[in-house]
Amino acid sequence: MKALLIIAHGSRRQASNQEVSALAEQLRQHPHNDYDLIESAFLELAEPAIPDGVAECVSQGANEVIVFPYFLNSGRHVTEDIPEILDQVRPQYPEVCIVLSQHLGASPVMPDLVLQTAGKAAINPA
Amino acid sequence: MKALLIIAHGSRRQASNQEVSALAEQLRQHPHNDYDLIESAFLELAEPAIPDGVAECVSQGANEVIVFPYFLNSGRHVTEDIPEILDQVRPQYPEVCIVLSQHLGASPVMPDLVLQTAGKAAINPA
Structure with missing residues (x-):
């Protein structure tokens, strides 16, 4: 049984953390999803923490956990904190089997996504 | 003359900041790029700061600057700090005309990108 554990940074702003839960739910229902379960966890400032996220996957029966850093840049969080x-x-x-995945920002299609997204009106403009 | 100013968080790890400069360079050469100039700046921990990034765009002749938060979640940085x-x-x-754009994480194709990227081997595995 294969789990995807999405790791986000975590925010003091609860609405921001809920976006990560919402993303996990979108992924569960995505037509290209082939994970048996998808959970999310936070590096800091929010719950569940990463060890609790792994525990949740295992308690649901996962014997393979793909840990996916939902981060844009390979800063210390991605290169040191999460691996540690x-x-x-x-x-x-x-x-x-707990496997660390490539982080989101390493995607080769990121430039396309930036050009698609930039210039659209902000939902919460200044 | 229309500029795109990419705003990243900024990291103490210089290699992470250089990824943002590299992204800007990829965008300049992207076949779908229709900005006259593309620059990058950082909210904190790295240079140039956002006001310096705007100044750079203006000094190069921009009369429209699209400010694009290269952030995944709508935490305080996106909803408060950058607008302020x-x-x-x-x-x-x-x-x-200095316009705040939607942030990257608001893209409706983010779930697709997560599924494409998750599970690929990390370049810097633990």
Whole structure:
């Protein structure tokens, strides 16, 4: 059973965190989704934390967890913080394959998405 | 003359900031780019700051600057910090139209991009 665990940074603004839950729900219902379950977790400032997100996937029966950093740049969070947390979590689940995925910003189609999105009116303009 | 100013968060890790400059360069050379100039700036932790990015666009002749938050979630940075900075900057350039764009994460194709990207091997695995 294969799980996708989306890791977002986390915000003090609850509406921002709810966007991540909403994204997970959109992915569950996406026609191209082939994950058995999809959960989300936060690096900081919001719950669930990453270890709790992994625990949730395992408790639902996952034996493979793809950990996806929903981050744009390969800053310290992506290159150090998330890998370190996973290194701490893995020994708790020796029977589970916990794999760190490429982060979102590494997508080669990002420039296309920027050009598609830039210039559309902000939903919350200044 | 229409400019696109990409606003990223900024990181203490210089390689992460350089990814934003590289994205701007990819966009300049993109076949679907119809901006006369494309620059990037950072909310914090890196240079140039947003006011300096706007100044650079104007100094190159822009009379319209589309400010694009390269952010995934509508946290405080997108809903408060960037709009406030633009409100402070606009009076300096009364002849320039400075428009805040939708942020990247608001794109309706984000779920597709997540499914395309998740599961690809991390370039810097743990």
